[in-house]
Amino acid sequence: MRPQILYPLFANLTSLKGVGPRMGALYKKLCGDYIVDLLWHLPTGIIDRSYAPQLCRAEKGRVATLHLKVAEHVPPTRPGGPYRIFAEDQTDQIALTYFNVKGDYLNRIYPPGNEIVVSGLIERYRQSWVMNHPDYAVSPGREAEIPKFEPVYPLTAGISGKMLQKAVAQALTRAPELAEWHDAALISREAWPSWKEALRIAHAPCPGNDDTPHRRRLAYDELLADQLSLAIIRAHHKASGGRSFKATGRLTSRLESTLPFALTPGQKQAIAEIAKDVAAPKRMLRLLQGDVGSGKTVVALYAMLQAVEAGAQAALMAPTEILAKQHHATLAKLLGPLELDIGLLLGRGRGGDRQATLEALATGKLKLVVGTHALFQEDIAFQDLGLAVVDEQHRFGVNQRLMLSDKGRGVDILAMTATPIPRTLTLTAYGDMDVSRLMDKPVGRQKIETRLIDMARLDEVVAGIKRQATKGAQIYWVCPLIEESELVDLAAATERADLLKQFLGPSAVGLVHGRMKATEKDSVMNKFSAGDLKVLVATTVIEVGVDVPKASVMVIEHAERFGLAQLHQLRGRVGRGSEKSHCLLLYQAPLGEMSKARLKMMRETEDGFLIAEEDLRLRGAGELLGTKQSGAREFRVADPMRDADLIDMAHGDAAVILAKDPRLESERGKALRTLLYLFNRDAAARLLRAG
Ligand code: ADP
Ligand code: MG
Numbered sequence: 146m147r148p149q150i151l152y153p154l155f156a157n158l159t160s161l162k163g164v165g166p167r168m169g170a171l172y173k174k175l176c177g178d179y180i181v182d183l184l185w186h187l188p189t190g191i192i193d194r195s196y197a198p199q200l201c202r203a204e205k206g207r208v209a210t211l212h213l214k215v216a217e218h219v220p221p222t223r224p225g226g227p228y229r230i231f232a233e234d235q236t237d238q239i240a241l242t243y244f245n246v247k248g249d250y251l252n253r254i255y256p257p258g259n260e261i262v263v264s265g266l267i268e269r270y271r272q273s274w275v276m277n278h279p280d281y282a283v284s285p286g287r288e289a290e291i292p293k294f295e296p297v298y299p300l301t302a303g304i305s306g307k308m309l310q311k312a313v314a315q316a317l318t319r320a321p322e323l324a325e326w327h328d329a330a331l332i333s334r335e336a337w338p339s340w341k342e343a344l345r346i347a348h349a350p351c352p353g354n355d356d357t358p359h360r361r362r363l364a365y366d367e368l369l370a371d372q373l374s375l376a377i378i379r380a381h382h383k384a385s386g387g388r389s390f391k392a393t394g395r396l397t398s399r400l401e402s403t404l405p406f407a408l409t410p411g412q413k414q415a416i417a418e419i420a421k422d423v424a425a426p427k428r429m430l431r432l433l434q435g436d437v438g439s440g441k442t443v444v445a446l447y448a449m450l451q452a453v454e455a456g457a458q459a460a461l462m463a464p465t466e467i468l469a470k471q472h473h474a475t476l477a478k479l480l481g482p483l484e485l486d487i488g489l490l491l492g493r494g495r496g497g498d499r500q501a502t503l504e505a506l507a508t509g510k511l512k513l514v515v516g517t518h519a520l521f522q523e524d525i526a527f528q529d530l531g532l533a534v535v536d537e538q539h540r541f542g543v544n545q546r547l548m549l550s551d552k553g554r555g556v557d558i559l560a561m562t563a564t565p566i567p568r569t570l571t572l573t574a575y576g577d578m579d580v581s582r583l584m585d586k587p588v589g590r591q592k593i594e595t596r597l598i599d600m601a602r603l604d605e606v607v608a609g610i611k612r613q614a615t616k617g618a619q620i621y622w623v624c625p626l627i628e629e630s631e632l633v634d635l636a637a638a639t640e641r642a643d644l645l646k647q648f649l650g651p652s653a654v655g656l657v658h659g660r661m662k663a664t665e666k667d668s669v670m671n672k673f674s675a676g677d678l679k680v681l682v683a684t685t686v687i688e689v690g691v692d693v694p695k696a697s698v699m700v701i702e703h704a705e706r707f708g709l710a711q712l713h714q715l716r717g718r719v720g721r722g723s724e725k726s727h728c729l730l731l732y733q734a735p736l737g738e739m740s741k742a743r744l745k746m747m748r749e750t751e752d753g754f755l756i757a758e759e760d761l762r763l764r765g766a767g768e769l770l771g772t773k774q775s776g777a778r779e780f781r782v783a784d785p786m787r788d789a790d791l792i793d794m795a796h797g798d799a800a801v802i803l804a805k806d807p808r809l810e811s812e813r814g815k816a817l818r819t820l821l822y823l824f825n826r827d828a829a830a831r832l833l834r835a836g
Contacts, residue, residue, distance in 0.1 A: 147822045153319045154181040154823070161315050163308070172312070175301045181823065183316045184344055185781040186309075188296030191350045194264045194281075195293045200274055201236035203267055210264040210291060211276075213239065215255045221246075230255050232263075239267070239274035241282075254282050262288050294351040313348050320344060323823075326816035327365070328798075337362040364783040365791050368573075370820050371780075372792075372799035374829030375576035379430060380803060381832045382577070387428030388555055390455035390531060392420065396483055397450050403482040404443070406587065412440055415581040416447045419559060422579070423451045423532070429557035432575050434564075435583030436753040437717025438590070441561045442475055444583070445534045448559050453485070453512045457531025461515045464537045466491050466663055467670055471692060472536065473515040480513070490516035490525065535560045563717070564710065567758050569789040572796045573780075593720040595728040595748045597704075606700065606729060611648050613698055613727075614679040620698040621718055622682045625706055626659075634684055635660065641702070642682040649679055658684035694722040704730035704747075705740040709760040712747050761786060809833060 147155060157178055159169040176186040197210045213232035220228055227242040228251060241263060243251060255261060265279035281291045298309045320341050325332065336358050338346065343359035401408075408416070415433055422429035435441045449459035461476070463469040473489040480487055488502040488511050505511035509528030514520070521533075533556045560578065571580060598606060610620055622645065624638040635658055642656040655669040655678040673681040674693045681696075699719045704712060712730070720726035730744055746759055785792065806814045821830045 155179045171303045180316045190297035192295040199236045205269045209267050264291050324816040326820045364788045367783045368795040370824040372795040376799040377829040379577040383427040389426040390423045392451035392454045409585045411583040411585040415444050418581045419448045430578050432578040432580045433561045437563045439583040452531035457529050459532040461534040487513040492519045532557045569792040593726045597730050619696040620680045622700045624702045638684045653679040656682045697724045697726040699728045702731045705732045709756050713756045
């Protein structure tokens with residue numbers, strides 16, 4: 146139940162004067178349903194009307210406020226022509242123009258001979274000054290009615306700036322004074338205004354007050370609501386039905402002795418962190434974050450074996466069928482010496498012995514399984530599922546995680562992601578989870594040599610590819626989807642595959658694209674991983690996570706069109722074996738300065754975290770996390786880049802608050818509940834009530 150004091154804020158926008166059902170629909174599109182949504186619709190700029198030049202010194206293309214004397218009216222000379230009012234200051238004259246004039250209101254506003262103050266955009270037309278439809282026109286005595294600074298809002302067709310300003314002004318009068326939810330010491334240290342005052346100031350911007358206390362306060366409100374709700378969800382998750390697994394080491398010690406490599410220190414540490422969670426009576430909700438190729442799979446396997454040692458079952462969920470199959474093959478190989486079976490479950494109607502696998506899972510004969518989303522969406526019965534591993538977590542949002550845990554099986558969850566995001570972003574995207582990071586790479590990995598090459602030199606590239614292929618290398622060739630039409634791209638990729646076939650022989654080159662059936666795609670991918678194909682041409686990003694250790698060359702066409710993190714992911718597909726690997730970034734000249742700098746960065750570093758920071762700076766968080774489409778939250782005021790310090794602070798604050806007052810029952814706790822509802826953190830608020 147939303148606190149009563151917030152009711153006025155959650156009144157529909159149509160309750161505002163001047164906003165009927167028709168306007169209501171426009172506002173809904175622009176910002177949302179409620180008064181509070183309009184209040185969060187903050188200005189993105191300022192019109193500065195303080196510029197008041199004499200005409201002879203004025204700069205065209207600026208908004209100016211002019212003191213003029215009206216000279217004469219010139220009505221339109223043809224239908225649809227402008228109505229012009231000529232006016233002048235001591236230095237020059239200007240035409241104030243209007244279109245579609247009805248009645249004689251212009252005569253009332255601009256009586257000839259009178260002085261007038263106008264404000265609007267001034268422009269030059271045929272060597273004379275013009276101002277089209279002034280925003281303001283008042284007599285000198287009422288000059289104060291022209292605001293010096295005016296907020297500029299994002300608008301939509303049908304809602305003008307002035308209409309929006311009026312609506313916001315009304316909405317502000319509806320905002321109640323709310324009990325302060327922040328710590329008094331913090332408020333005084335940062336000199337933050339109250340919530341209501343901060344909003345008022347935010348809607349009345351003036352130059353230079355962009356990053357002042359009011360904005361930071363509103364950003365912090367939002368971030369604290371966010372961190373607090375994540376912490377509540379996390380606490381709820383941990384408290385519900387966790388179990389303590391007694392891992393004996395029987396299986397993991399055998400795995401360790403049969404592994405074809407030594408674990409990296411990072412892997413060892415992550416395994417230890419997970420083991421602690423698994424043994425603890427609380428439910429695990431942990432994120433394993435590690436760059437492509439850092440070796441997350443084997444870490445997951447350790448966790449799965451611990452569950453099995455304790456008599457439970459473990460499942461690994463991959464985002465695509467190809468990845469599920471690949472994980473299955475990898476794990477089956479590692480499990481061979483342990484004489485432990487692992488099942489594979491894909492969507493309905495796929496995979497032959499589905500029925501047998503289902504039965505074995507239900508009876509508990511089968512302890513391990515790999516699958517796609519189908520694992521959790523369909524009603525698959527486990528005898529005793531203890532651990533779920535979710536690969537490539539960035540394709541899921543907080544809500545999906547909540548759903549997974551709401552399955553009510555009390556399962557531990559280990560999520561894995563290859564997106565190396567900055568710490569502060571981790572806090573907002575995965576703040577409900579504990580995090581383990583693999584910062585090192587397996588030893589023996591060589592630097593991937595990255596080169597930038599103009600598309601004009603395609604012939605040389607193809608010749609080079611041929612040389613590499615003869616020496617036994619396998620090559621990925623990515624032709625991205627760029628055109629609006631998928632067909633055009635497909636044609637380009639097909640053409641590229643044909644060209645490569647001419648040089649390397651028709652049976653050496655395979656093509657995968659989005660329009661192929663999964664089975665066709667699989668068969669091409671399988672040929673490539675078996676070494677039967679030299680080159681794999683792909684239209685889009687090759688499924689994240691595909692592991693073909695022998696592949697040592699990655700060619701990316703139109704590299705300039707990719708995000709840095711994407712390029713990094715793609716490049717990470719090679720350099721997994723012990724041979725020297727290459728990445729060729731082909732670009733279409735001419736490159737802008739920005740593109741040049743970005744591609745150079747790719748050449749100079751393989752540090753996924755550095756690249757991610759840069760990508761975040763250039764493209765924003767939604768793109769980087771790949772969560773734009775998954776419905777993950779975007780902030781209204783806070784900016785993950787700019788407010789990194791606040792994110793950190795909010796994360797710490799949330800922990801302290803909940804440690805002291807887990808049910809938010811103190812005075813301040815109640816105020817914080819209001820904050821949660823203010824930002825519509827319903828899930829968190831509901832959990833508080835339920836528990
Ligand atoms: P990712 O983190 O991208 O999922 P994988 O788990 O697929 O990485 O591992 C990438 C490759 O590195 C695999 O071929 C795997 O067998 C290998 N690998 C994993 N750990 C090590 C290690 N400690 N030493 C050497 N190779 C390793
Ligand atoms: Mg992986």
